[in-house]
Amino acid sequence: MKKVIAISNHKGGVGKTTSTLNIGAGIALKGRKVLLIDLDPQSNLTQCLGITDVEKSIYGALRGDHDLPIIKISENLDIVPSTLDLASIEVELASKFARELILKKLVDKVKDRYEYVLIDCPPSLGLITVNALTAADEIFIPLQAQFLALHGLDKLTDIIAMVKENLNSGLSIGGVFITQYDNRKILNRDIAESVNKHFKGKIFKTLIRDNVALAEAPVRGKDIFSYDAKSNGAKDYESLVSEILN
Ligand SMILES: Nc1ncnc2c1ncn2[C@@H]1O[C@H](COP(=O)(O)OP(=O)(O)OP(=O)(O)O)[C@@H](O)[C@H]1O
Numbered sequence: 001m002k003k004v005i006a007i008s009n010h011k012g013g014v015g016k017t018t019s020t021l022n023i024g025a026g027i028a029l030k031g032r033k034v035l036l037i038d039l040d041p042q043s044n045l046t047q048c049l050g051i052t053d054v055e056k057s058i059y060g061a062l063r064g065d066h067d068l069p070i071i072k073i074s075e076n077l078d079i080v081p082s083t084l085d086l087a088s089i090e091v092e093l094a095s096k097f098a099r100e101l102i103l104k105k106l107v108d109k110v111k112d113r114y115e116y117v118l119i120d121c122p123p124s125l126g127l128i129t130v131n132a133l134t135a136a137d138e139i140f141i142p143l144q145a146q147f148l149a150l151h152g153l154d155k156l157t158d159i160i161a162m163v164k165e166n167l168n169s170g171l172s173i174g175g176v177f178i179t180q181y182d183n184r185k186i187l188n189r190d191i192a193e194s195v196n197k198h199f200k201g202k203i204f205k206t207l208i209r210d211n212v213a214l215a216e217a218p219v220r221g222k223d224i225f226s227y228d229a230k231s232n233g234a235k236d237y238e239s240l241v242s243e244i245l246n
Pocket residue numbers: 011012013014015016017018019040042044121122123179180181208209210211212214215216
């Protein structure tokens with residue numbers, strides 16, 4: 001089975017990058033080939049893996065300078081890195097024909113080599129995210145269990161509907177999951193409940209708990225499984241990965 005998944009939510013800091021990295025690493029540990037694509041000018045995913053000297057990046061590929069530059073991380077895990085230059089791509093591509101399809105065409109060339117392609121989206125709903133949704137079979141939406149977690153999500157749902165109608169009829173919401181969850185906070189429990197109601201049938205059972213190891217691992221350039229396999233973060237992402245693979 002080959003699947004391209006965009007991890008997206010235009011709200012910042014909800015755990016998109018942390019989830020892309022650790023879902024990808026978790027799937028790779030199960031022996032399946034995974035490609036991560038850093039599609040955010042902030043390049044956090046690239047930095048999380050300790051990659052610094054980036055010669056070719058997603059930016060050059062989207063400009064048409066070269067194919068997707070792929071860097072090997074471990075036996076089953078590869079990444080297409082990003083750089084800050086990506087920040088100007090939306091302006092550069094503004095008048096280009098079929099500009100929403102650029103990433104899809106690049107991904108189509110390599111996706112036969114992988115079982116999963118995971119795309120880390122930026123916290124915005126511009127052309128970059130539309131490219132991700134056009135290339136994807138599914139979108140995963142991470143939500144932080146906080147006040148206003150659902151606020152503004154209509155915008156994302158609208159974009160998904162527009163992409164489905166005009167660019168990619170096969171796109172579906174693969175799942176929604178809650179991150180940075182703290183069971184001790186009543187508010188967190190209330191929000192988990194309202195998210196459940198809003199996304200009936202789409203929500204993953206696994207709650208990704210608030211866990212400091214998840215924030216520490218990137219400082220060492222590691223995913224959670226190689227940083228601290230016994231942490232709650234590793235347990236939670238392992239459980240989410242099992243749900244995804246089943
Ligand atoms: N479950 C968690 N427990 C503790 N810290 C977390 C958890 N998930 C993410 N973090 C931390 O929260 C911050 C935001 O997470 P992350 O960068 O993954 O969010 P994002 O949605 O990708 O942000 P952006 O919108 O800026 O791209 C990071 O510092 C990360 O290490």
